[in-house]
Amino acid sequence: MWEQRRDLILATVVVLQAVLIAVLLLRASRMGRTERALKEGEARWRSAFEASTLGMVLADRDLKFLATNAAFQSMLGYADGELRGLTPFDIIVEEDREASRQLHQELRQGTRQRCDLVRRYRRKDGTEIWAHVYLSAIPGDDLAPQLFLATTVDITSHKLAEDAARVAQSDLARIARLITVGEMTASIAHEINQPLGAIVANGNAGLRWLARAAPDLDEARAALKRIVNEGHRAGQVIASIRSMFKKDGRTKAPHDVNDVVREVLTLVRGEVENQRVAVRTELTDDLPRVLADRVQLQQVILNLVTNAIDAMGSLNGRARVLRLRSERHASDSVMVTVEDTGAGIDRENMNRIFEAFFTTKPHGMGMGLSICRSIVESHGGRLSAARGHPYGAVFQVVLPGHQPGAE
Amino acid sequence: MMKDGGETRSIVYVVDDDASIREALKSLLASMGMRVEVFGSAAEFLKSTLADIPSCLVLDVRLPGVSGLDFQAELTKANIQVPIIFITGHGDIPMTVRAMKAGAVEFLTKPIRDQDLLDAVQLGLEQDRGRREAEKAVSQVRGRYESLTPREQEVIALVTAGLMNKQIAAEMDVSEITAKVHRGNVMRKMGAKSLAELVRMADLLGIRRATS
Numbered sequence: 001m002w003e004q005r006r007d008l009i010l011a012t013v014v015v016l017q018a019v020l021i022a023v024l025l026l027r028a029s030r031m032g033r034t035e036r037a038l039k040e041g042e043a044r045w046r047s048a049f050e051a052s053t054l055g056m057v058l059a060d061r062d063l064k065f066l067a068t069n070a071a072f073q074s075m076l077g078y079a080d081g082e083l084r085g086l087t088p089f090d091i092i093v094e095e096d097r098e099a100s101r102q103l104h105q106e107l108r109q110g111t112r113q114r115c116d117l118v119r120r121y122r123r124k125d126g127t128e129i130w131a132h133v134y135l136s137a138i139p140g141d142d143l144a145p146q147l148f149l150a151t152t153v154d155i156t157s158h159k160l161a162e163d164a165a166r167v168a169q170s171d172l173a174r175i176a177r178l179i180t181v182g183e184m185t186a187s188i189a190h191e192i193n194q195p196l197g198a199i200v201a202n203g204n205a206g207l208r209w210l211a212r213a214a215p216d217l218d219e220a221r222a223a224l225k226r227i228v229n230e231g232h233r234a235g236q237v238i239a240s241i242r243s244m245f246k247k248d249g250r251t252k253a254p255h256d257v258n259d260v261v262r263e264v265l266t267l268v269r270g271e272v273e274n275q276r277v278a279v280r281t282e283l284t285d286d287l288p289r290v291l292a293d294r295v296q297l298q299q300v301i302l303n304l305v306t307n308a309i310d311a312m313g314s315l316n317g318r319a320r321v322l323r324l325r326s327e328r329h330a331s332d333s334v335m336v337t338v339e340d341t342g343a344g345i346d347r348e349n350m351n352r353i354f355e356a357f358f359t360t361k362p363h364g365m366g367m368g369l370s371i372c373r374s375i376v377e378s379h380g381g382r383l384s385a386a387r388g389h390p391y392g393a394v395f396q397v398v399l400p401g402h403q404p405g406a407e
Numbered sequence: 408m409m410k411d412g413g414e415t416r417s418i419v420y421v422v423d424d425d426a427s428i429r430e431a432l433k434s435l436l437a438s439m440g441m442r443v444e445v446f447g448s449a450a451e452f453l454k455s456t457l458a459d460i461p462s463c464l465v466l467d468v469r470l471p472g473v474s475g476l477d478f479q480a481e482l483t484k485a486n487i488q489v490p491i492i493f494i495t496g497h498g499d500i501p502m503t504v505r506a507m508k509a510g511a512v513e514f515l516t517k518p519i520r521d522q523d524l525l526d527a528v529q530l531g532l533e534q535d536r537g538r539r540e541a542e543k544a545v546s547q548v549r550g551r552y553e554s555l556t557p558r559e560q561e562v563i564a565l566v567t568a569g570l571m572n573k574q575i576a577a578e579m580d581v582s583e584i585t586a587k588v589h590r591g592n593v594m595r596k597m598g599a600k601s602l603a604e605l606v607r608m609a610d611l612l613g614i615r616r617a618t619s
Contacts, residue, residue, distance in 0.1 A: 190469075193517050194425055197494075200518035201431035208438035208521070216438075223434050230427055 055131070055152030061145055063087045063104060075131070075154050077124040088150075093120040093128060098319035099278045107137050107148065118155070130159035166274075188237075195234040202226045252379075254289035254402040255297065257326050257334050264301045265324070268309065275309055277320040284327045287334050288401025292379050300372045300383070304338040304395045307368065311342025311393060318391070332401045333381075341392040345385060353385060417461040417532045420489070421445045422452050422478075424470055428517075432465060432524075439525055449478040453485070461539060463512065463531030465524075468495040468502060476502065479509050488538060490531035494519060548608045551597050559596070560614075562589040566602070567609035568616040 049056050055072030059065050068083045076083070076091060089097055096119050106112040114136035120128050132153045140146035206223035209216040261283060265272075272279055290297075305322065312320040321341045329335035345353060349360065354373045369383075376383040381399040388394050419441045423429045429445045436443045446452040449470055468475035479491055490512045495502070503514045512534065513527035555563065558579075565575045576586040599605040609615040 194428060197517035197519065198425075198427040198431040201428070201435045201521070204521035205431065205435035205438045208435070212438075219434060219438065223431075226427065226431060226434075230431075233427070 052151075055150075055154070057148075057150040057152065059087070059148040059150065061108065061140070061147070063089070063148060066147070072152055075123075075129065075152065076121060082124070088119075091121045093122050094317045095315060095320055096120055096276050098321060099276055102278060103135075107135065108146070110137070110139075113137055118159075129154055130156045191237045192234060195230040195237070198230045199227050199234075202230065252291050252293050254404075255292050255294055256289055257287060257297070257336055257399070258283045258285075260294065260297050260301055261324055261326060261336065264298060264305055267298075267302060268305055271306070271309055272322070275313055275320065277309055277312060277322050280321060280323045282323070282325045282327075284325075287326060287328055288332060288403075290334055290379070290381075290399040291402040292399065296375045297379070300375050300397060301336065301338070303368045303372050304397070307395075308338055308340035308342065308393070311340050311344075313342075315342060329398055332403070334399050334401055336397045336399075338395045338397075339388055339392060341388070344387050344391050344393050347387075350385065350387075354383070417536070418442045418444060418458050419463055419465060419528055419532075420452060420457075421465045422447075422449060422470065423465075423467040423494075424448060425467070428467070435521060435524065436465075436528065439521075439528075441528065449481070453481075457487070457489075461532050461536040463490040463492060463528055463535055465492045465494060465528070468493050468506070476505055476509070479506065479511065483509070488535075490534045492524075492527045492531055545611055548597070548611055552608075552612055552614070555593065555596055559589055559593050562586070563593050563597070563605070563609060564614055564616045566590055566593065567606045567614075 049058075049067070050069050052069055053071055055075045056067075056069040057065055057072055058067040064085055064087050065083050068080060073080055073083060088100060092100055100117070100119060103112070103115055103117065107115065114134070116132065116134045118130065118132050121131050122128055132155045134151045136149050138147040138149060202223045206220045206227070209219040209223065261281070265279065265281070305324070308322050312322070318341060321339075323337070323339035325335075325337040325339070327335055327337075346360075354369050369385075373383045376397055376399070379399055381397060384396050384398075386394045386396070419436050421429060421432045421436070421443060423432065423445070424447055426447070429447065433443045433445050444455075446455065452464075466475045466478065470478060475493055475495075482489065482491075491506075491510070492512050493503075493506050493514045495514065495516055506514055512531040513523075515523055515527060552560070552563070561579060562575060565578060570578065572583050572586045572590065575590070576583040579586065593599075594605065597605060597608055599608060606615065
């Protein structure tokens with residue numbers, strides 16, 4: 001049997017072996033390819049990360065840099081090793097840090113998955129660059145901790161051009177505003193000048209009528225009467241200007257100051273973002289309503305908020321924080337506080353800031369706070385200013401609460 | 408001090424849309440002895456018949472409808488020659504320059520100093536009187552010239568061009584005696600006491616032949 005079947009058996013074994021070897025070989029070669037593919041894939045990802053013209057950063061939960069690519073390193077002038085272990089807060093310029101911390105909190109807590117922001121970074125050589133950062137959170141699980149991936153574009157040149165355009169634009173806006181105020185002044189001046197001109201001409205006419213060889217008393221009397229009339233006319237002009245700033249109570253209605261504060265914040269959102277101001281609001285619910293002209297109240301808050309933002313506009317090396325607080329005051333009143341971290345108010349100017357035409361702004365008219373105070377007072381309230389601690393300015397508006405049925 | 412009626416042979420017009428300014432200026436100018444007529448608008452002034460005596464116009468730069476400066480241009484176009492004194496509540500330089508270039512006498516800022524107004528008005532009236540006299544003189548000379556015979560008109564052109572009697576005679580193909588007679592008639596009819604005066608008249612009329 002063996003003799004007879006030997007060839008066949010051998011042949012079968014050989015074939016089986018060959019098949020086995022083939023299978024093993026095939027499997028081995030498959031395994032090698034997968035491993036290679038894995039390795040190749042990772043290398044490809046890494047080189048994509050490395051070769052990207054965008055700045056790429058992988059950071060841990062605390063935003064510590066785990067890996068950065070060449071584009072990011074050259075953007076900031078650091079070597080790879082120098083960046084590892086740093087956080088964005090080490091390279092973000094001081095004024096922008098506070099706003100960034102808030103965002104980081106939100107990403108960490110998962111209330112936000114991704115965001116994009118514009119920040120100024122300080123390069124190793126001390127110069128500043130503008131960066132547009134797209135930040136996304138990579139969720140963690142039991143095995144892997146949460147990570148952050150940031151893609152960064154250097155937008156310095158773009159930003160500089162934009163800034164130049166904005167300066168031009170705000171100059172334009174200021175000029176436009178000045179013209180409007182100038183026109184108003186011219187028109188007021190004209191209204192006052194007319195009766196004044198008539199008074200002077202009538203006065204001179206009266207003197208001349210009396211100085212004649214035969215004094216003309218009737219003409220002189222008529223001139224004097226006209227002087228009296230013109231004096232009254234001038235008084236009316238003044239009264240009408242005053243009433244422009246002091247409306248009667250008919251337009252007043254009960255309002256929630258928190259609504260007004262929120263409206264104002266919506267109005268200034270663009271400015272807040274431009275100036276990279278962090279806004280903190282502490283609005284107390286269930287406050288008494290205040291009887292007010294809504295537009296005027298908005299003007300007051302808007303004015304205080306704009307002043308606060310302006311005051312922080314030239315800050316260097318300090319966080320720009322705008323605080324808005326509403327609270328109950330002396331049981332039946334409402335107090336709104338507007339606080340900034342700006343340069344504050346000089347002690348000697350403290351008493352003068354509410355005066356008309358007093359200003360510390362290079363292009364200010366000095367009317368804002370003066371008008372604010374008269375508006376608040378026409379609402380039976382009080383507007384006061386104080387120096388912030390350790391810096392900045394604090395403005396407080398106190399308005400009496402509205403008592404229904406007390407009208 | 409001005410005597411009553413010292414300036415009644417002239418008239419001051421006031422155009423101002425503000426009634427109280429109008430009344431005040433009327434009283435002031437009247438107290439200075441001026442004859443005054445007031446108007447509330449440029450249109451009102453244009454509609455009225457103006458007296459043919461020396462006059463000037465006190466005009467508010469800020470008139471409703473048409474600005475004082477535009478009105479000034481309109482008057483010039485309508486060939487109404489009246490010296491203008493502008494008053495303004497807010498004298499700005501470009502406006503002043505424009506007005507003065509267009510021939511305004513003065514530009515006064517409210518409230519007006521009465522002496523400034525008086526000076527300006529008198530200057531304006533003086534200018535208008537001078538212009539009127541010059542115009543009168545021209546029309547007088549023109550009347551005399553038109554009374555000359557065609558021959559005499561020919562002679563005046565030649566005489567004032569500096570030609571001697573002999574040359575005139577040759578030019579006109581007449582005897583020297585005839586030329587001399589014509590010349591004597593021209594001098595008499597034109598009322599010229601000297602050749603120089605005749606030359607001036609010819610210049611005024613623009614009839615002097617160019618000397619060749």
